Amino acid sequence: MSWLFRKSKPFKIRSFGESKKYGVAVKNLKELLKKGCEFLQVPPTGAQVCLYEDGTVVTEAFFSTLDDNTELVLLSPGQTWSRVVCDIGQLLNADRHADRLIDAARDLLFEEKSSKRRKILSDLVRNLDDRSELESREDDQDWFTGVNDRFKTKSAYMKSNCQSRIRSYLKAVCEATSSAEVAKVRAEQLKADFTEMLKDANYNGGYFDRTEQESERLCTREGWFTCQGAFDETACRSLHSINPYGSREGRIMFSTWNLDHRIEKKRAIIPTLLRALQHPKSINLDYFYQLLFTRENLKLVHVVCHKKEAHGLLCSEERIFSREAGQSKPKRRRT
Structure with missing residues (x-):
């Protein structure tokens, strides 16, 4: 019981993930854990102390060798300490x-x-060097370098950028139906219907517009986009992210990101649509609209995650035609 007569030693201790440190004076490891848990409000069960410098766990024998004012970290079960990770975290914050x-x-x-x-x-x-909090051309002129003068805000430009992509999908449908051997009257009506449906939805430009409601946009309110992973994966393995609102470079780099059709536009959707136009049944416009123009079939992916090979996914045969003969164009809902 000689430890009862030891002189108290001063230490600097902090909890995991916190930069602020506190001074404590204790005689042994047991007292250190008790005081540390009480002071830092850490559950005592399974708690341990390690060196701030390199993460070495402090044992009772090691405790006696520590110098005065050694910096320590109090850990809960499952936590491990790395000073490098901590310093990076502080830098980012x-x-x-x-x-x-x-x-x-x-x-x-x-x-x-x-x-x-x-x-x-x-x-x-x-x-x-992130200026994402700035929105207008007047406040962040560098961001708008090369951008048409008609755009006065970042959100307006990003919305138009998304609309242009969606319009290109409509253009692909129009070109395919114009060159294919299909009933021209039905093909023209199909294009007119899709155009009206897209106009009602503002060409789904809200996907890139951070001022839209959360359910409408693909980014955070600050403008951060996260890669949704390749067509055959549930998430991005590399955790790609980008904020095109933050800088001109970010805006330009975002142009390399893709809205990728899981069921492919050229290999699956358009060929199926052309076959359907040759059939007398009424086409399920809402189904093809969702596949071509909405997040139901589109994934936002970093260029590295955009797989060029055939996806091998097919349209649902059960959903190609409307169940009711002569069904009119469905009313559009915002997507």
């Missing part, structure tokens, strides 16, 4: 120091010779 960090990274970049380090520094500058 250092919004109030962003300008100084950008300047420092640019200075280092100017002198750096290593290609790998230049890539890291340039990515750091690009991600920290």
Whole structure:
């Protein structure tokens, strides 16, 4: 029981994920855990202490070798400590120091010779130099470089960008039906119906418009888009993300992202639609509209996740034709 007569030693302790540290004076590891858990409000069951410097777990024998004011971290079960991860996390959260960090990274970049380090520094500058909170052309003129003068806000341009993509899908349908051996009257009516349906939905431009309601857009309110993964995957393995609202470079890079048809437009949807036009039955316009123009069949993907090979997915034969003969064009709902 000689530990009862030991002199208390001062330590600096913090909880996992917190940058603020507190001073405690204790005689042994047991007392350290007790005081630390009470002070930092960490459940005591399974808690342990490690060195802030390198994550080494503190045992009773190791405790006696520690210097005064050693920095420690209190961990709950399942938590592991890495100072590098912590420092990166603090760096990413250092919004109030962003300008100084950008300047420092640019200075280092100017002198750096290593290609790998230049890539890291340039990515750091690009991600920290985020002006996504600015919306108008007047406030962020650099973002609008090369953008038509008719666009006064970022959201208006991004909405138009999405509408252009959707219009290109309609154009593909129009060109295919014009060149194919199908009933021209039915083909013209099909194009007219699709055009009206798209106009009612504002060409689904809200997918890229951060000012839209959450159910309408593919991005956060701040403008961040997340890759939805390849057509045959449920999520992006590489966790790709981008904010085209943040900088001109981000806006340009976003043009390489794709709205990918899971059931392919050229290989599956349009050929099926052309066959349906040759049949006397009434076509299920709503089904083809969803496949061609909506998120029901579209996935936003980084160019790396856009698989060019055949998807091998087919249209549903049961949904090609309307169940009621002579069914009129369905009323459009926003998608």
